[in-house]
Amino acid sequence: MSEVEPPVRPPPSDSESEGSDYQPKKKETIPDAVDHFLGQLLSNLQKKNVSEIHTLYEDTYNKLTDKHYKNQKWPSAEAVEEQVSSDPLFLILYKELYYRHIFAKFQPTFENRKSSWENYSKLLELFIEDFERNDNERTIELPVQWLWDILDEFIYHYQTYCTFRNKAAKMQRDNDINAVRNNPEVFETTRVLTYLHRLVESSSVRDYLKSTRGEFDIPDPATGPWSSEFVLFVGYFGIIQLMRTHSLLGDYYLAMKCIEDIDFQAEVPLYYKISASHITLYYYMGFAYLMLRRYVDAIKTFSGILIKVSKTSGMHTLSIQSGFLMKKHEQIYALLLICQSLCPEPLDDHLEKTIRDKHQEKQDRLFRGEELCFEELFAYACPKFVTAALPESLEKFNQNEAHQRQCNLFLQDVKQQKFLPTIRSYMKLYTSIKISKLAQLCEMDEEGLRDQLLCVVHKMRQLVRQPGKPPLSGEIQMCSDIEFIIDGDTVHISSQKGAQPVGDMFLEHIGKFQDILRKLEA
Numbered sequence: 001m002s003e004v005e006p007p008v009r010p011p012p013s014d015s016e017s018e019g020s021d022y023q024p025k026k027k028e029t030i031p032d033a034v035d036h037f038l039g040q041l042l043s044n045l046q047k048k049n050v051s052e053i054h055t056l057y058e059d060t061y062n063k064l065t066d067k068h069y070k071n072q073k074w075p076s077a078e079a080v081e082e083q084v085s086s087d088p089l090f091l092i093l094y095k096e097l098y099y100r101h102i103f104a105k106f107q108p109t110f111e112n113r114k115s116s117w118e119n120y121s122k123l124l125e126l127f128i129e130d131f132e133r134n135d136n137e138r139t140i141e142l143p144v145q146w147l148w149d150i151l152d153e154f155i156y157h158y159q160t161y162c163t164f165r166n167k168a169a170k171m172q173r174d175n176d177i178n179a180v181r182n183n184p185e186v187f188e189t190t191r192v193l194t195y196l197h198r199l200v201e202s203s204s205v206r207d208y209l210k211s212t213r214g215e216f217d218i219p220d221p222a223t224g225p226w227s228s229e230f231v232l233f234v235g236y237f238g239i240i241q242l243m244r245t246h247s248l249l250g251d252y253y254l255a256m257k258c259i260e261d262i263d264f265q266a267e268v269p270l271y272y273k274i275s276a277s278h279i280t281l282y283y284y285m286g287f288a289y290l291m292l293r294r295y296v297d298a299i300k301t302f303s304g305i306l307i308k309v310s311k312t313s314g315m316h317t318l319s320i321q322s323g324f325l326m327k328k329h330e331q332i333y334a335l336l337l338i339c340q341s342l343c344p345e346p347l348d349d350h351l352e353k354t355i356r357d358k359h360q361e362k363q364d365r366l367f368r369g370e371e372l373c374f375e376e377l378f379a380y381a382c383p384k385f386v387t388a389a390l391p392e393s394l395e396k397f398n399q400n401e402a403h404q405r406q407c408n409l410f411l412q413d414v415k416q417q418k419f420l421p422t423i424r425s426y427m428k429l430y431t432s433i434k435i436s437k438l439a440q441l442c443e444m445d446e447e448g449l450r451d452q453l454l455c456v457v458h459k460m461r462q463l464v465r466q467p468g469k470p471p472l473s474g475e476i477q478m479c480s481d482i483e484f485i486i487d488g489d490t491v492h493i494s495s496q497k498g499a500q501p502v503g504d505m506f507l508e509h510i511g512k513f514q515d516i517l518r519k520l521e522a
Contacts, residue, residue, distance in 0.1 A: 028079035034064055038084045038094070045090055050229075054143035065101065073106065074098050089126065089140065095119040100153050103160065110179045113161050117186045120154050124195045131202040131231055144233050148274045151199075151237045154192075155244055161187040162386035166399035169390055180390065189249070189388040196242045203235025209261040236270050240281050243288075248386045250406055252288040253472070259285065260470040279305060279328050285471060287383065290335060291406070293413060295343035296479045297465050302336040307348055311515065333359060334381035338374065341366035342417060343462070343479055344424075367421050374414045378407055417459060419444070419452050427482050432492045453486060 030038075037060050044052040065074075077095050085091075099116040102108050108116075130140050142150075168176035185191060200206065239258055246255035259281070263269045271278045286301035309329055337359055340347070347355075355363055365373040385402035398404070419442065426441045427433070439449040460483075463474030484493045 028075050030075050030079065030083055031068055034068060037064055038080060042085050042087060042090045048141040050141050050143050054145065057143060057146050061097065069101065074101055092119060092123050096123060096150060103157060110176055114183055114186050116157050124199065127234055128198050128202045138228050138230055141230050144229055144273055147233050148237050148277050151241045155241050158187045158192050159248060159384055159386055165390060166387060169394045169397050170399040193245060196238050196245065199238035200235050203231050205232060205235030206261045208232065209263055212263055212266060237277060240277055244280060244284050247284045247288060248383055249388060250385060252291045255284065255288050256472045260472065265468050276324060279325060283328055283332055286335060290339060294463055295339045296345060296462055298339045299336065299345045302332050303348060303351060306332055306351055310350055331381040334377045337363055337366055338377055369418050369421055371411065371414060375407065375411060378410055382406065416455060420456055423452060423456065424482055427484060427493050430493055432490055435489050435491060438491060
């Protein structure tokens with residue numbers, strides 16, 4: 001697009017020119033390739049050409065960033081408005097990219113954070129207004145990948161704002177603290193949650209998901225609001241981000257309650273559409289199971305996503321979120337190691353091999369009950385917890401209080417099971433053994449061993465989710481690699497979990513070979 005000449009500023013008066021440092025504001029230069037990209041983006045937004053917008057967003061934007069803005073900011077929104085267009089939707093979406101680049105590459109200021117909040121508020125309000133239109137005619141159409149990135153980045157900015165606010169309070173940076181106090185609406189927790197709830201409710205996505213299970217009758221989806229992927233996926237991704245936000249706040253029950261309508265049993269669930277949404281959903285769901293002490297369900301969740309990622313490795317696009325995938329992959333492995341040490345369960349052969357090859361040393365330390373290793377892996381793999389607001393008094397404020405609270409809760413459960421791996425290892429050698437002998441082997445007194453055995457019995461009983469049921473549901477099951485009863489002064493090891501049935505093993509490998517053949521034929 002051609003550049004518009006800047007408005008002519010009148011020459012400075014004598015009082016301005018004499019002894020003043022007046023400098024006319026320098027016009028920002030927008031490279032031709034960037035100008036062309038912005039013009040194409042504007043045109044396709046107006047035409048609602050989703051496929052072209054997707055190409056511009058996923059491919060062109062990343063290439064231009066690498067070429068022109070690797071170490072500097074994109075042009076300001078004012079320069080883009082002056083030289084390209086003042087179209088409201090175009091400018092809001094450009095600012096979304098502009099602030100995201102600042103948060104990724106630079107140290108954002110409070111003004112950056114405030115402006116980002118104001119821009120997201122405008123954008124989400126536009127989404128909600130569009131959903132509530134009665135004519136089902138969309139005024140906004142965006143590719144699904146961008147929709148996910150918008151909501152994901154919105155919660156990321158909220159999370160980093162909480163960290164910034166806490167750090168300012170801890171370091172007693174008065175300017176930043178005053179700015180936070182004077183702008184209480186900026187990324188305020190209840191407002192963030194309200195926006196997510198409004199997106200979910202106005203999209204009616206829960207009704208759609210219930211209808212796919214036959215629990216709710218809806219009009220023909222081809223002519224209703226869900227005929228647009230825009231409406232369906234904004235609401236759907238809003239559910240996942242609600243779960244994420246509640247997890248960051250440490251409310252795992254409510255986090256799991258948010259996703260009770262997710263289409264886990266569908267042949268092709270909607271979260272398959274975007275790899276980052278799939279990984280985010282399973283990461284936070286597995287972590288919630290871990291913190292709710294449902295280790296079997298956590299292991300199933302982490303195993304499922306790791307196997308899925310291993311089958312689709314190399315197929316992810318080079319989107320803005322691509323770096324996120326590898327980090328989450330390693331964090332999930334760390335959480336899986338923790339769960340396995342607390343509740344040993346059979347794993348897929350591929351996962352077993354990966355653990356032996358890459359994580360054997362950590363696994364050995366966990367099975368020895370080293371509390372420091374548990375703490376290190378938890379700190380590495382857990383979400384970056386946030387506090388909902390600053391307290392009135394900052395005298396004894398602890399900026400890491402949210403993380404320490406969750407870590408202490410987790411380590412409390414680890415300490416209760418400190419001796420269980422040792423006890424289990426000796427019990428595997430016997431079908432029956434005197435408590436006095438087992439206590440001698442474990443280097444404990446008999447009374448202490450009885451307490452630990454009761455702890456084993458208690459920890460073996462877990463809620464386990466059944467196929468097709470909501471995430472929070474479950475039936476009490478005995479979950480351990482050994483089962484035993486205490487009869488007076490003797491422990492009878494009644495049974496041990498067997499290996500995977502031969503038939504199941506053959507079926508599993510047949511399925512794997514069929515997948516390989518399909519890929520080769522394709």
